[in-house]
Amino acid sequence: KAGVTQTPRYLIKTRGQQVTLSCSPISGHRSVSWYQQTPGQGLQFLFEYFSETQRNKGNFPGRFSGRQFSNSRSEMNVSTLELGDSALYLCASSFGTEKETQYFGPGTRLLVL
Amino acid sequence: GENVEQHPSTLSVQEGDSAVIKCTYSDSASNYFPWYKQELGKRPQLIIDIRSNVGEKKDQRIAVTLNKTAKHFSLHITETQPEDSAVYFCAASIGNYQLIWGAGTKLIIKP
Numbered sequence: 001k002a003g004v005t006q007t008p009r010y011l012i013k014t015r016g017q018q019v020t021l022s023c024s025p026i027s028g029h030r031s032v033s034w035y036q037q038t039p040g041q042g043l044q045f046l047f048e049y050f051s052e053t054q055r056n057k058g059n060f061p062g063r064f065s066g067r068q069f070s071n072s073r074s075e076m077n078v079s080t081l082e083l084g085d086s087a088l089y090l091c092a093s094s095f096g097t098e099k100e101t102q103y104f105g106p107g108t109r110l111l112v113l
Numbered sequence: 114g115e116n117v118e119q120h121p122s123t124l125s126v127q128e129g130d131s132a133v134i135k136c137t138y139s140d141s142a143s144n145y146f147p148w149y150k151q152e153l154g155k156r157p158q159l160i161i162d163i164r165s166n167v168g169e170k171k172d173q174r175i176a177v178t179l180n181k182t183a184k185h186f187s188l189h190i191t192e193t194q195p196e197d198s199a200v201y202f203c204a205a206s207i208g209n210y211q212l213i214w215g216a217g218t219k220l221i222i223k224p
Contacts (some may be wrong), residue, residue, distance in 0.1 A: 042216040104156040
């Protein structure tokens, strides 16, 4: 079956702008998690959505928000972009049960100038 | 807050030798510990995981050990090969559905 997909793959924005990233999970998966990946910082958890509800949230400012649709596709929005938001944003999907494998998308590389 | 410390940040080993990566977690309630491998330019993929009711798990050349008392777990790769070159991430469960991740270890296999 098709894997997790993310669009767009690359983005260049300027400070102060906003951006929306999209993630389509594997068919049948109801959980989507979002991560920010920067060199040396590993994977920083942003939030997780399950059945259209935010189930978990990391320690990111309110400029980072997300939502999930009834077909489990998820979007992440970052408002008022800062230079430090430049990173690879990964989403991962799963069925949403405990202790299960997360399947990652290819990521969206965001560059803020 | 809760965290996972991962060491070393970079590990260089000769092809055919063994590699060991160690992680320490802070939440004593953590009970699920996966390891993911991320090759250059690719997405992270699960390579092995362990639950807190076992102390060791093996899958061919890779193994993971867990010491709940000391709150640390390790990834062991034997007979390393060039295709083992990648960044490896450990993680520990926080609550029921969330993972907290280590910062990653870049493994370099020297020919």
